[in-house]
Amino acid sequence: MSKVLKRLSVLLLTLMVVVGLMGCQPTPEKGDEISVTVELYDGTLLYEGTFEIALNSSAEALLVEYFEPTFETYSFGKMLTALSYQTHTLTPEGQEYISFYVNGESSMVGVSDYLVQADDVLAFKLESWS
Numbered sequence: 001m002s003k004v005l006k007r008l009s010v011l012l013l014t015l016m017v018v019v020g021l022m023g024c025q026p027t028p029e030k031g032d033e034i035s036v037t038v039e040l041y042d043g044t045l046l047y048e049g050t051f052e053i054a055l056n057s058s059a060e061a062l063l064v065e066y067f068e069p070t071f072e073t074y075s076f077g078k079m080l081t082a083l084s085y086q087t088h089t090l091t092p093e094g095q096e097y098i099s100f101y102v103n104g105e106s107s108m109v110g111v112s113d114y115l116v117q118a119d120d121v122l123a124f125k126l127e128s129w130s
Contacts (some may be wrong), residue, residue, distance in 0.1 A: 019113050031056045033054055033055065034054075034062060034118040035051070036050070036120045036122060037050050037122070038067075038085075038122050038124070039124070049085075053065065053116055057115065058112055058115055059100070059102075059114045060078040062122070078112050083124055096127065096128055098127075099124070099127045100124060100127070101123040101124075
């Protein structure tokens with residue numbers, strides 16, 4: 001009876017390993033590029049475009065590579081104070097700031113800490129403090 005239990009155990013273990021491996025997704029190679037859409041809003045949509053960036057890059061890296069961002073550093077981190085792309089510019093005035101949205105939701109982290117994912121839509125909007 002112990003031979004049967006050993007064979008059954010080996011069979012079950014093998015089956016668990018095979019099923020586990022089927023569920024694994026390949027790990028992307030370093031340097032793989034993904035597409036990310038960026039939108040700029042100043043009350044209305046000013047610009048929308050798609051950009052290629054290395055996987056696991058921050059949103060800040062994307063901005064630095066393709067846009068002309070201006071940041072100010074505070075004790076809590078960096079704040080995006082201006083953003084330009086070609087002829088489109090977001091420059092807050094008075095009670096305005098540039099907000100950062102990911103896939104339609106206000107981001108819980110700043111551009112320095114957000115790692116872009118394939119097919120993300122990153123939106124930068126001029127909004128009012130008041």
